[in-house]
Amino acid sequence: MHAKSYHIMNVPTPDHISLFTKFKEGDDNAYSFFYQYYINDLYAYGISLGGEKEIVKDAVQDIFLKIYFDKKDFASIDHLKYFLLRSLKNRLYNIYKSKAVSTTTDISEDVLNFSITTTVLDRIIDEEDRTLIKQQVDDLLSKLTSRQKEAIYLRFMQELEYEEIAEIMDMTPHAARKLISRSMKRLRDDEQLLLICMFMLIFH
């Protein structure tokens, strides 16, 4: 979810659908369009995973280069997007894994560590409020683990299906569902706990 494409992201228009058909047939205009359409989403995802700017850029290029020459049997536009996100993660994972090997450090499970950065735009809201809003959102998200953040990001901000999230995060769809519902429960419970604590403090 980001500034440029937020409003158009989720509803494919007839134009998008006809472009997508052309894209599958190998049309260069359509390829070019989808490249521009997704490049910033992919870039943002790569950076969120903790990738460095230049490495993410290269990884994005690699994926698009491959897609250009490969058979494009995607079922839908959403499927294409899912495929791109997944490929990017795999590509980054491989790059960082081989880096880790060459620098002889341990390959930890989390070569890539997902984080969520909140931005409050300054269109109408004044600075003081912006800081407070950002603080509240960050506080909420800080209760989540890196994996929970990633799952939530893919589900609610990139609007992927549980099956797709499961693929990207290398788990079963059932586990993906559970991961997300647990994250949400955690946020709710925390809030309630906070209320109870306050309640007790007041009446103590």
Added chain:
Amino acid sequence: MQVDKYKNYTPTAFLKDRDFLRWQLFNNKEDALFWNDVIEKNPGLRLLIEEAIILYKENIRFNDFNMSDPEISECIISLQNQIRHKKKKRNSKRIVLGISAIAACIAIIISLPLLFNKDNDVQDISTFARAIPDNNDLYSSDTKLIVSENNTVILNNSESTIQYEEDGIKADDNHILKEESAPYNQLITPYGKRSVITFSDGTKAWVNAGSKLVYPAEFSKGKREIYVDGEIYIEVSEDKKRPFIIKTRQMDIEVLGTKFNVSAYETDKINSVVLLSGSVSISSNTRKKDIILKPDQMYSGNENSHTVQSVDASIYILWTQGLYQFESEELANIVTRLERYYGIRIECDPDISGLKCSGKLDLKDNMHKLLEELSQALPITYRQNTDGSYTINAIS
């Protein structure tokens, strides 16, 4: 979660409420039920909450990392090269990338430069021009004609002549075969030099000092496009089927066949176009309507505003003959022109930079003589520094 506290909330206050934020973030059932309940109990809140939702959607972003447009352009160029390279290896057909066929979607990508040309495998000229690294070429002592990545022709005349002919390129005493040329050529005329170039269609341009031109070695069938950062006087040869378009950072100038002067140095805030004959239309991303100029009119403007006034156009092209005539021109502008033309730095005291002056200077004279003439017309003195640069001060 008490409902009453929301009674005095403003839309912004909702954005600081965790329950509201969580509802917006994850849209799960429990939160939705809770908020439906809030609205049911306080119907007056409905509008405020709706407003808060809009505020949230419009202003809160997660992982809002974007590449800048130049970065994207760079990526596109490198991807295109990679694809072309790989295709060559595969010995397959030419690659045709383009976006012009998808005009319907243009609104989405309007902020990006055009990326690929439709009718051939050459990328858009503006994209290409803006991706060229700045190698301080404008401070070089020679004019450079870059024919391809590994073929740069150095021209050391103070006024070079470049001519694109059917079978090759003539540049002063050099001859280059057209086969050696990349799709786009560049002519870099540094400070202190000038050049005259004749393009493949017969159009002739006088290029002033400190200018960079990008143009195809051969114009395409549909249109003629060149990119200019600097000043040129151009005589476009008529071809009704192929409009001639001069692209600059601020504006595009489209013509069929005509004579006019363009001053569009990217370092200058104000760009100008002066028309001698024919007609031109000037468009810019920041303007809805194109501006049409008539002969002896001057357009001058920046990204936000512009004026069109009547002038004696012939004055504005005197530089092509080594003359510079100006009418109630600010000293600062005169100095900038001289600096470029001679490639010599002139420092001008800000106190006098607004002084206005009219007159005519012969640019074949040396700088010393010119400043002497200026100091007779204006209350200024000048001195030459040890590094060759000049300093102009008010008479104390």
